[in-house]
Amino acid sequence: MILVTGANGHFGNATINFLLEKGVQGNQISALVRKEESAVEFRNRGVNAVIGDYDSYDSLLNAFKGVDKLLFVSGSDLLNRLSQHQNVINAAKEARVKHIVYTSISAKNETETSPLWLVVKSHLQTEQWLKESGVDFTILKNNLYMDLIPAFVGEKVLETGLIYLPTEDGKVGAVLRSELAEATAKVLIGVDHEGKVYDFSNPEAFSYQEVAKVISDITGKSINYVSPSAEEYADTLSKYGVPQDFIELFSSFAVAQAQGELDTTNDDLEKILNRKPTSIKEFLSQVYTQATPI
Template structure:
């Protein structure tokens, strides 16, 4: 039995769909959901649903009984995520889960002064706890979702002609979330990934100068890239009504890109997919051409 946590989220849901596409019988897949309201979607696919909450250890221990492979999609509650993930790991160990796959994150700097400190420590602690648990593991070090790049570029870029983000000359090796999910499904259906850590990054990293050029060509108008200070960036977003929490996340990832945290080129994803991942240029070119 394969169990996917975070099944109602984009990553978990996409992984389940890819498992079905790859011929895994629906009865061999379980989707972990937090409430009964989410059950119908999976019943239509024939996928079993189990009720469980990262905050409720007993619900997890019950849900994990009989599970052989478990995909732990990292939680979004940054303040409580470490404790939640430990609940999952400990419950999986108690239930006898044989293999866990964990969606972690790409980084170079693991110290407290990392620009991604807001997200880093829970991932680092989860990886450590998983390795110490005795459960066979596979760790996926996810780069930035390519799907999020339009948020950094700005929804009014066609009007302003400017990409305004404090990433300096740093590079990012973003990947489509759907392609990460497809590669994860490939890991779940095969048995050669125990003890492996994969860099879910693209084969080529790009700067925002590159991104501006791609968007400019797609929109057929000049697009300039400006890298402001973090303070100016924050004030500008705040003046546009962006919540402080969102500003903090975007600023952290922008600074991380400036410092090379996401500048990692790898063929891991290409090998797992059996093809070259979609490039940033391909994704943005198609997206902004469609918006003409």
């Protein structure tokens, strides 16, 4: 039995779809969801669904019974993530789960000086707990989702002709979330992945200067790239009424990219997929091909 946590999230749901596509029977997959109404969708697709919450140890222990492989999708509650992750690992150990596959982060700077330290530190601690748990594990260090690049660029980029982002000349080895999910499914059904740490980054990193050029070439609209200071960026977003939580999150990821923290390139993902991951040019072509120059 393979259990996927965060099953009604984009990543967990996509992984389940790939498991089904690759021939895993629905009755051999369990989807962990927090509410009964979310379980109905999976059961209608022939997939088992169990109720569990990272904050509830007993619910996790019950959900993990009979599970051979657990896809442990990292929690999104940054303030409570450490205690939640400890619950998952301890419950999996007590339930005698044989193999845990964990979604971590790919980042060069794993110290308190990182702009992403709030995110990174919980991943590092979770990785350590996994290595000390005595349970077979695989760690997937996932780079930034390429799917988020249009959000960083801005939804009105064709109207303004401007990418305004404090990423300087930094590059990022971003990858499509769907390709990460496909690779994860292959790890779950594959062999000889125990004890491995994979860096799932794109073999080609890119900068936002390159993003601006690609969008310009695709749409015929001249797109300029300007990198303000992080303070100027935050002030500008605040003036447009962007929520503070959003500003802080995007600012931290932008500064991390400026500092090259996500500038990792690797062929681990390519090897698992058995093909090259989608490039930024291919992705942006899909996003902006239907856009009409203004």
